[in-house]
Amino acid sequence: MSSISVEPCYIPLNACATQSRAMTEKLTLVIPTLNEVANLPLLLERVTASLEKQPLAFEILIVDDGSCDGTEELISSIITRDTRIRLLVRREERGLSGAILHGWENCSASILGVIDADLQHPPELLPALVGVIQEGYDVAIGSRYARGAQVHHWSGLRRLLSMAAVWVTYPIQRCTLKAQDPMSGYFLVRRKCVEKVEFQSTGFKLLLEILVRGRVASVQEVPIIFGRRLTGRSKANLGVAWEYLRLLSRLYASRYVRRPSARLTIDPQHYVGD
Structure with missing residues (x-):
């Protein structure tokens, strides 16, 4: 199978055009959480420091699925010191993809992103991912x-x-968009690629669904060092594997059978304001 060519450096486009876009675009980075309070202070410190090194206006949006470990209280106290951080709490719903979509629905940014809360993804590569988007790619992984x-x-x-x-996943990915890591939980995407596109609110592999269903024309991957979880408990279990198999079956059906199913749509009219 053909794969995306990855280079650690990027050839810049017209500098004036890139700078002009940076002045008008905004990034919302969603961090979905469920009982990750031990990781959050260091994670937010590293994420904030990294985002301050890139040119876009940004906000960090914590979407918590009703943690019982003090996550809400911790983030509420941090927000008083840094208004670039916001918190949304889902009391009833659960699920990684649903949390991400909920965050994206409740922001107005033109560039959307996600990073896991377990510190396995290096936040220090956020400027590189932003750079990929500024070069004109739709998705940076x-x-x-x-x-x-x-x-x-x-x-x-x-x-x-x-x-x-x-x-x-290769048979359902478009020939020109065969990502090597279509299940990454660390990526940025242009809002126009997912707006008015229907996605499943359950499950854990939103990127794969975006690559298959989204209006994505170009993808670039940035290599990362995937670290070890230091604290907290992994959410990976048989239920996650089952949800992945269900997602695959739906994506294969939509690609080759095209049967409709109930999904969640990111609606640009849903957002009310910051």
């Missing part, structure tokens, strides 16, 4: 499989299962 990426702590079986999970 923090990739575990692009050339130069490193994953040190996975067993051989874990690597094999992950490779198999990626391989089965």
Whole structure:
């Protein structure tokens, strides 16, 4: 299968045009959380420091699924010191994709992003991902499989299962958009690519659905060093695997059978204001 060519540096476009876009565009980075209070102080410190090194106006949007570990109280106290951080709490709903979509629905930014709260994704690469978007790409992926990426702590079986999970996505990815890490939880996307597109609110692999269903014309992957979770408990379990299989079946059906299903749409009219 053909894959996306990845280079660690990017050839700049017209500097004036890039600078002009930076003055008008805004980035909203969603951090979905569920009982991640131990990771959040360091994560927010690193994310904020990294975003301050890139040219776009930004906000950090925590979307919490009703954590019982003090997450809401911690973020509420942080917000009083940094107005660039916001908090949305979902009392009833659960699910990673739904949390991300809820955050994107409740912002007005032209560039949308997500990073996991477990500190396995390096926030220091956020400026590089922003740079990819500013070069004109629709999606910038923090990739575990692009050339130069490193994953040190996975067993051989874990690597094999992950490779198999990626391989089965190739038939439903567009020929020109075959991402090497279509299940990454660390990426940026232009809002125009997902607006008015219907997505499943359940599940954990939103990027794959965006690549298949979204109005995406170009993708670039940035290699990352995928770290080990230091605190908290992983959310990966058999339920996550089952949801992934259900998503695959729906995407294969929509690609080859085109049967309708109930989904969540990002509606630009839904947003009320900051």
